[in-house]
Amino acid sequence: MSDSANTINRPSWQPGPFDWSALEMLLMRAGFAALVFYTIKWETGAWTTQKFPNGIAHFLDLTWIGQSPPGLGLKALTLGGLALYVAGWLPTLGLLPALFFSIVIGTLGNSQGAINHSTQMVTMMLLAQFLVYLIPRGPGVEKPADHWTRPGLTAQQQAIWWSTVVIAASYVVCGVVKLTNSNFMWLYDAPYLAVQLLKTNWSHYHDTLEMPPAWLQTVTQTLVDHPNLARLFFGAGLLVELLGFVVLINRRWALAGGLAIIALHLSISQVMSLNFLTHIFATLIFLVNVPGWLMARRPP
Amino acid sequence: MSVSLPPRLAAVWQRLPFRAMLLVVLFLFIVKERYPFSNFPMYSNVDEEADILYVTDQADAALPMDAVFRTGSGTAKKMYKKELSTISKSAGRKLETATPEDRAAAGRAVMATIVERIRPKAMPASVSQLRLYRKTFRLEDGGLAHLEPERLAELPVPTP
Numbered sequence: 001m002s003d004s005a006n007t008i009n010r011p012s013w014q015p016g017p018f019d020w021s022a023l024e025m026l027l028m029r030a031g032f033a034a035l036v037f038y039t040i041k042w043e044t045g046a047w048t049t050q051k052f053p054n055g056i057a058h059f060l061d062l063t064w065i066g067q068s069p070p071g072l073g074l075k076a077l078t079l080g081g082l083a084l085y086v087a088g089w090l091p092t093l094g095l096l097p098a099l100f101f102s103i104v105i106g107t108l109g110n111s112q113g114a115i116n117h118s119t120q121m122v123t124m125m126l127l128a129q130f131l132v133y134l135i136p137r138g139p140g141v142e143k144p145a146d147h148w149t150r151p152g153l154t155a156q157q158q159a160i161w162w163s164t165v166v167i168a169a170s171y172v173v174c175g176v177v178k179l180t181n182s183n184f185m186w187l188y189d190a191p192y193l194a195v196q197l198l199k200t201n202w203s204h205y206h207d208t209l210e211m212p213p214a215w216l217q218t219v220t221q222t223l224v225d226h227p228n229l230a231r232l233f234f235g236a237g238l239l240v241e242l243l244g245f246v247v248l249i250n251r252r253w254a255l256a257g258g259l260a261i262i263a264l265h266l267s268i269s270q271v272m273s274l275n276f277l278t279h280i281f282a283t284l285i286f287l288v289n290v291p292g293w294l295m296a297r298r299p300p
Numbered sequence: 301m302s303v304s305l306p307p308r309l310a311a312v313w314q315r316l317p318f319r320a321m322l323l324v325v326l327f328l329f330i331v332k333e334r335y336p337f338s339n340f341p342m343y344s345n346v347d348e349e350a351d352i353l354y355v356t357d358q359a360d361a362a363l364p365m366d367a368v369f370r371t372g373s374g375t376a377k378k379m380y381k382k383e384l385s386t387i388s389k390s391a392g393r394k395l396e397t398a399t400p401e402d403r404a405a406a407g408r409a410v411m412a413t414i415v416e417r418i419r420p421k422a423m424p425a426s427v428s429q430l431r432l433y434r435k436t437f438r439l440e441d442g443g444l445a446h447l448e449p450e451r452l453a454e455l456p457v458p459t460p
Contacts, residue, residue, distance in 0.1 A: 013317035046370045046417040052382050055335035107335040112413070114378030115333055123336035162320075169324035174340035176329060181344035191439075192346040198437045198444055199350035206354035206373040207366040224444060245318045 015248045017154075017161035024292045025156045026086065031285040032125070032163070033082035036098050039122045039278050040078075041105055044069040050111035055103075057111040062104055070101060088156065091133040092148055099123075099130050121170045122278050128162040164248060164286050171244030171261065178238060190234040191227035194220050197271055204273035212273070219271060240264045247287050258287025351436040353377045353410065353452075358429035370417040376410055380434070380452075383409040400450075407432050407452025415458050427457055 010016055020028070047066035050057045070078075077097050084094030102123040110116060132155065136147035140154035147155055178186045197220045201212040223230040240260045247257035261283045265276045284290070305313060316322060331337045353376040355363050365373050381395070384406035388398040398406075411432050431454045436447040 014319070048416070049413075051413075054333065055337075103336055110333075110335045112375075112379065113382040114375040115338075116375065117338060117340055117342055120336050120338040120340075127336060165320050165324055168318075169321045169328060170338075170340060172321065173325045173328045174342070176325065177339045177341045178344040181341060182346065186344070186346065189346045192348050193343065195348060195350045195437050195439050195444065196343060196346065199352055200374070202435070202437070203352045203373040203377070206352065206362055207364065209362060209364045220444065224439060224442065245321050248318060248321060 012249045015250070017157040018251055018254070020157055020160055020292065021295065022153060022156070024289070024295060025160055026088070027291045028160055028285055028289070029086045029088070031281070032129075033086050033098075035122060035278060035281050035285065036102065036126055037079065037082060039119050040098070040101050041109055041119070042070055042075065042101075044105055044108065047108050047112055050108060052111055052113040054110045054115065055107045057107050062108040062111070065104055066108055074101070089150055090148065091151060091159075092130065095126060095130045095133065099126050102126055118276060118278055121166065122282055124170070125163040125166045125282065128166050129159045132159040132162050160286065163282075164254065167261075167282060167286060168244045168247050168257075171241045175238055175241030175244070178241070187231055187235050187238065191223060191230040193234050194223040194230060197223070200272040200274060216271065237264050237268070251289070251292070254287045254289065255293070258283045258289075262288070348439040349436060351377065351434055353380055353407075353432060353434055355414070356431045356433060357424070357427040358431070360431065363424075363427065363430075364422075365414075367422040368419060369414040370419060371414045376414060376432075379413060380406050380410045403434070403450070404452055407434070408455075411453040411455060415455070418458070423457065429454060429456055 044066045048063055049066075050061070050063055056062070074097070078101060081094040081097045085091045085098075102119070106119050106123055109119075133148070133151060136142065136144050136155070138154070138158065140152070141147055141158070142152050142155070146152070151159075182189060197216070201216055201220075205211060223233065240257075241264075244257065244261070247254045247261075262280055265280050265283075269275050304310070313319060328337055328339050332339050333341075352373050354373050355365055355369065355376075357363060363369075365371060365376065369376075371379075384398055384402060385395050387402045387405050387409075388395055391399075391402065393399070393402065411430065415430065432452045433449040434452055435449040438445045438447060
């Protein structure tokens, strides 16, 4: 499997879009469209106020969508738009309903006094793709009219590329914030995360009344008893976040980095009962890219 | 329309490693939590103490918060912190020095929000009172201590 001439001619520290094929990108768009639709929290009925406004809720009243949750018609409109996007026709128009509901519903949900981080990354990827399709830019991109109706290979590669940039940036900034918010003491303080393990597992118990597995108690106590083991365990996660940029270098790095990110989420899911399924699926679609690797193995 | 940078700035920009990503990282770092943007600060401040919120019935038996209140314990805790921060700030106090009265007021505000979300079908028929508790875990003397839960609010189950 090769990378595009565009990428090969650049130094690894100044990467650009990979040589994703039209079929590969069609499958990526299909996977992403399904992920976007799944990520939107359509059941908005519980959010009838915005007591602690976030984002655009500071200057717009979004409670109307809590009082009248989107029905079948609006969901069908969103699906229709996503189908256009997958087909590569009128993607700006096609992504508009999904982007609108992602931002409005996500903002209202996060204006209830509790910020949840499960949907931001996918919504930012959606916004990034929307902007690429809206603003024709760069060599090899068609004239605006053609770009808006049926963007070519270069524009599609840019849209996918900016999605991977958003993934990489999300993990890197998450790692950087851990360092800055803790005055660079995060790794030293990592043994305290054992208390967070205990907290999230009891929190999960009160969500579902399902007792956490007995081995978790052992793991938590082991991390308390061996602070350096805790630093090693949580430090590995911090490293995956801070090195998130490597997924932009080439396909192999994207695969390796993507698998590391998925391993990070699966381990968090096991020990803290915090599931980031949307992040796992976004990583699978754009970084691990199984169809791309299978196509590369197919004999010519 | 195209925007062009001054030549020296353009040269620096061209030499920056992973520049598109760096730009997004910088943007997210500055913008912080403004949906859909986020700097993903989860677990960036670690402490020897952590607490949870949960709801019980009149006999202190826990209720499954996801099913009954459509609000998980973690979400309720974040709402409580936000309420407590507002209440203590308006009283000229810091979050860390909030009084039991501040905590009870924040607890009542959280309770008022989550009872609005009750799924009547998921509420066991035997439940007549709802109690909101805060439980703290602390790392001390090489062990994990479970502190005595603090009752923040209590109210009867609202009639549908």
